[in-house]
Amino acid sequence: MGTQRKGAIVGYAEWPTVRRYDGPRRFMLEQWMDLAAEALADAGLVLEDVDGLVCGTLREANMFVPATVVEYLGQPVKFAEFVDLGGATGTGMLWRAAAAIELGLCDVVLCALPGLPIPSNPDPRDRPPPEARWLGSTSNAWGSPQAEFEVPFGNVAQNAGYAMIAAHYEARFGSCERARAQITAQQRASAALNPLASFYEKPVTIDEVLASSMIAEPLRLLEIVMPCAGGAAVVLASPEKAKKSPHRPVQITGYGESLTIKTPTFAEDLAVTPVAAAAATAFARAGTTPAAMDLLALYDCYTITVLLTLEDAGFCPKGAGAAFLAERNLAFDGDFPVNTHGGQLGVGQPGLAGGLLQPIEAARQLMGRAGPRQVRDVNRALVTGTGGVMSEQVALILEGA
Amino acid sequence: MTETLHAPLAPKMTPTSAPFWAALGEGQVVLQQCDDCEAWVFYPRPRCPRCLSAALAWKPASGRATLTTWTHCPRPTAPPFAGLAPQTLAVVTLEEGVRMSTFLLETTGRTLELGMALAPRFVPTEDGTATLLAFAPA
Secondary structure, three states: OOOOOOOEEEEEEEOOOEOOOOOOOOOHHHHHHHHHHHHHHHHOOOHHHOOEEEEOOEOOEOOOHHHHHHHHHOOOOOEEEEOOOHHHHHHHHHHHHHHHHHOOOOOEEEEEEEEOOOOOOOOHHHOOOOOHHHHOOOOOOOOOHHHHHOHHHOOOOOHHHHHHHHHHHHHHHOOOHHHHHHHHHHHHHHHOOOOOOOOOOOOOOHHHHHHOOEEEOOEEHHHEOOEOEEEEEEEEEOHHHHOOOOOOOEEEEEEEEEEOOOOHHHOOOOOOOOHHHHHHHHHHHHOOOHHHOOEEEOOOOEHHHHHHHHHHOOOOOOOOHHHHHHOOOOOOOOOOOEOOOOHHHHHOEOHHHHHHHHHHHHHHHHHOOOHHHOOOOOOEEEEEEEEOOOOEEEEEEEEEO | OOOOOOEOOOOOOOOOOHHHHHHHHOOOEEEEEEOOOOOEEOOOOOOOOOOOOOOEEEEEEOOOEEEEEEEEEOOOOOHHHHHHOOEEEEEEEEOOOOEEEEEEOOOOOOOOOOOOEEEEEEEEEOOOOOEEEEEEEO
């Protein structure tokens, strides 16, 4: 079905990810417009080329988000999607855009996730409740199972859930403490060369990661993403429109998605993540295998996410992740490059936009635009996204055309 | 036993789950079971999440459980839990096979093991509106 008409990434915009943002504050709609302008310019396309749009949550509208963005941009579209997959939103947006292009619904799709602070609201009645700060991905709305059966026990936000996944894994397969610290340290080695990263020129050693403070056993501070400000956008195009881009088109040849639970309390097996199904679907659709990947860009909200993703996506057997990592170097100049931008552990997490940084880095590498951290001979990459607490995952196969 | 401990946040109960909370208030654990496929159901729902049958009945459960995973948190997981730090959060598997989120009492987190036997502890909330089901090593 439309296998010759692959949607390709042809341009992107990525704002610097910063811990303390002191620039001008703008509404998310305003940021959308800035990101659209930058990404289209990068792709060699103009606003009139756009006929598809994929958005995530907006602070300025809790429904009719796509129409709100379409009107604001001033550009009608033939395809619009609203994606609500937490950290997997970015990758979920990209495959929906690529699928729409494959189906012939549209030719140029804009995907953007703003992540800068918005202006502070002078009307206190219009501000989010204080508990929103500590609830994270947890819903405390009446009728939500989490409000009733998770929140009262203190199992809120993400740290405890990921810690319990890691603890369960270690109880069954042995300690992966050093392998997890290695993931942070080797990604930070790449981030040290990435001027857009909040940890630019700030590498850490494995021992420094192991010495960082314990947050929720067994997870330590430097294994957990740092909330930051930033923003990102991607432009996808049909093969005809891709010819206008100055860059090597990066086709999305495979994609898969899997949603299983909202909280890992109810995961069928706490050591197996949804990426197992998502990656199997993506590899099958692309007609390729884990061994054929030149580069990995894996969602890394926590170190344990990367380790479990490597196992479940088929790079090594379940329980063998630590041994697998011990023999490899994940840095951009290593033998097994993973998250060559530094990942979110090295760049920081600019809200939902963090889930676009992995595919953007893979595209940057496949386009040959990664500068001092360019990996040689990169033609195929696996990209993943993870939402909630291992609730939902997306896998993409990117291939240079 | 745990008379002095109170949980800071009350659950937002619903009509569907009322029998579960009412039983905990009397020191009993009850769970829904599907009359059609015999699956035990937790959390409470109007239909069975295995076969979608609406024939669910409340049945007494033993309250015994095994430890599926846990995390010892030196820092409070959220501001309302500051008074409980350090918390030991856990996921347990009840004898009937259902999982639930909870916290552990009477442990420092150092002697915990996957699959260890746990016994129920009934912990009132500070506002007196509910009793939470916590666990301790059996």
